[in-house]
Amino acid sequence: MTEHHVINPLSIGVDYPALAARFRPIFERIAEGALEREHTRTLPHEPIQWLKQAGFGAVRVPVEYGGGGASLPQLFELLIELAAADSNVPQALRGHFAFAEDRLNAPPGAGRDLWFKRFVDGDIVGCAWTEIGTVAMGDVVTQVSPNGEQWTLNGEKFYSTGSIFSDWIDVYARRSDTGGDVIAATRTHQPGVVQSDDWDGFGQRTTGSGTTRFTDAVVHAEDVIDFATRFKYQTAFYQLVLLATLAGIGRAALKDVARQVRDRQRIYSHGNAAHVSQDAQVQQVVGEVAALVYAAEASALKAALPAQRAYLARFGGDDAAERDANVAAEIESATAQVVVSELIQRATSQLFNALGASDVRQGKALDRHWRNARTVSSHNPVIYKARIVGDWVINGSEPPFVWQIGNGPKQA
Structure with a gap:
């Protein structure tokens, strides 16, 4: 082992079957309980606790620190x-893994080691970045202020996904002094932290994506991190x-439609x-759904490869290579x-072509797959991403690495 690896061990990947075997019984x-939670809109507090206890939140932490050592493609798998x-x-753990990724990109030192220990001990981090209402583009109302030591x-945040399950919250804020x-x-x-489960979307209903209010909440000085140091492939990661x-x-939709077809009398x-x-046309529909799911999964896993290269390039000492890797991570995602x-x-709509009218009954909740997919697909509008990709392909224009949302200028 080289001196570089002793000082700064990286998560370059482990044996995936062995890694996955640790968690599949929990999955x-x-x-x-997923269908029952859907029917009753019960938040998955217990499932996330199972994952915490099993060390799932530390799968990206280097093995040398007690973590799983998984590569980014392995995490996404x-x-x-x-x-x-x-x-x-x-999705509820999205903020946790993003914050953990940022700490993985931080310079080696006592502060990073402390966060690695927290992750290994089971701590989970939620997120609270978005302010809604009459907030101008680029403005941040939530403030953090020095108060002695x-x-x-x-402030107040919405879309604070996963925070209701978390031990910590990753809050995007503005310093009152500078x-x-x-x-x-x-x-x-x-x-000083009050959380509300007031997310009312028609899909992904139990992600805990509601409101968080902060009133003189305590933050330790070492946990105020300059946003300019945030890991560069963050938008791709999200x-x-x-x-x-x-x-x-x-995958879940394909499993459900196959079971429904097998059991249908x-x-x-x-x-x-x-x-x-045995109906050839029904078999064709299910086969088409399987192909759609296969292509989607293959695309998702291929898109994760440049993110891993960007992580490794962070410590490679070659600025040009790191920039290229970050651009690739953004464009491919x-x-x-x-x-x-x-x-x-x-896929989640076409599956109903293999079934009958009785399969749209609420008890089966097969519509949840489409509702969930439509909800997830509404993040980071896809039309803008297609334009960004097109601009890169045509003109070589570098993609944006930070997105913001807020009110535009008033119309005359």
Whole structure:
């Protein structure tokens, strides 16, 4: 082992079958309760606790620090398997894995080591970045202010996905003293943090994507992180989690339609066989769904490769190579988003062509696959991603690495 690796060991990947085998029994338990949670809109507190206890939140932490040592493609392959069990859970953990990735990209030192220990001990990090209402583009109302040896955090966020399950919250805020944008990592369980499960979307209903309010919440000085140091492939990373979630939704939908066809007894007089499972046209529909899901999963996993290269390039000492890797991570995740979003929406709608009217009953909740896919696909609008990819292909224009949302200028 070289001195470089001793000082700064990296997560370059491990044996995937052995890694996945640690978590598959938990994924199975999560899948067993997914339909009931959908019907009752029960948040997956217990499933996420199972994952925490098993060390799932530390799969990207280097082995030398007690983590799983997984590469990014391996992480996203695990998230596909988890999403097939319950697609709400990987999206709820999206903020955690992004914050963990940022700490993986941080310079070696005591601060990074402390976060690695927290992850290995089971700590989960939620996110709270988005402010809604009359916030101008680029403005940040949430503020973090120096207060003696600590800082205090004040503001309100929506889309705080996963924070309701977390030990920490990754908050995008503005310093009151300098006006600089920062990440303030604050402990969840304190009087100054109030969370509401008020997300009311028609899909992904149990991701905990509601409102978080901060009133003089305590933040330690070492947990106020300059946003300019944020890992460069972050937007690609966030998109890759959504692609893995979509691929997992496709897997779940394919499993459900295959089971429904196998078990179905009623047939149509104008069908092609004495049993639906032997009907050539129904088989064709299921085969087409399988192909759509296969293509989506392959695209998602291929898009993860340049993100791993960007992670390794962060410590490679070659600025040009790192820039190229970050551009590739952004372009390939965007390219995959354009097709994966369409493929899984098609698959989750087309599955009903293999079934009958009784299969649209609410008890089966087969519509949840399309609702969930449509909801996930609505993040980071795909039309803009297609344009960004086209501009890169035609003109070589570098993609944006940070996205913002807010009110535009008032119309005359």
